[in-house]
Amino acid sequence: xxxxxxxxxxxxxxxxxxxxxxxxxxxxxxxxxxxxxxxxxxxxxxxxxxxxxxxxxxxxxxxxxxxxxxxxxxxxxxxxxxxxxxxxxxxxxxxxxxxxxxxxxxxxxxxxxxxxxxxxxxxxxxxxxxxxxxxxxxxxxxxxxxxxxxxxxxxxxxxxxxxxx
Ligand SMILES: [Zn+2]
Numbered sequence: 001x002x003x004x005x006x007x008x009x010x011x012x013x014x015x016x017x018x019x020x021x022x023x024x025x026x027x028x029x030x031x032x033x034x035x036x037x038x039x040x041x042x043x044x045x046x047x048x049x050x051x052x053x054x055x056x057x058x059x060x061x062x063x064x065x066x067x068x069x070x071x072x073x074x075x076x077x078x079x080x081x082x083x084x085x086x087x088x089x090x091x092x093x094x095x096x097x098x099x100x101x102x103x104x105x106x107x108x109x110x111x112x113x114x115x116x117x118x119x120x121x122x123x124x125x126x127x128x129x130x131x132x133x134x135x136x137x138x139x140x141x142x143x144x145x146x147x148x149x150x151x152x153x154x155x156x157x158x159x160x161x162x163x164x165x
Contacts, residue, residue: 015158096128
């Protein structure tokens with residue numbers, strides 16, 4: 001599952017195509033919409049595969065803005081703050097074992113997940129949480145970093161406008 005972003009009138013190979021899986025795409029699109037609301041407004045559906053996007057002029061303006069953010073360190077700061085926010089979120093009760101660390105359902109019993117995890121062998125315990133009873137919050141699955149923004153900015157600059165599919 002992901003976003004295929006297609007250049008409408010690419011001026012080079014790099015402007016033809018950009019892809020993020022959905023976990024990488026969500027924070028990237030959120031950054032653009034939050035930090036550059038007026039530049040992003042030409043596209044109403046950043047978070048869906050509906051073919052919405054920006055035209056050539058809008059894309060140039062966005063590429064300029066993203067390059068400026070990369071140069072000023074704004075993206076790096078945003079990435080650090082985002083990572084800190086995610087790290088501060090509480091872990092969630094594991095839905096597979098309801099926080100007990102062992103699975104007593106049929107599948108759990110069949111695979112030996114119904115016995116507490118043996119720290120020596122790493123065997124046993126719930127397979128959803130490694131027997132801990134909690135899992136990372138969903139937000140931890142949505143990464144954001146400088147390289148991904150740089151890659152997207154490079155694509156956008158050469159795309160001649162783009163559509164998100
Ligand atoms: Zn569990």
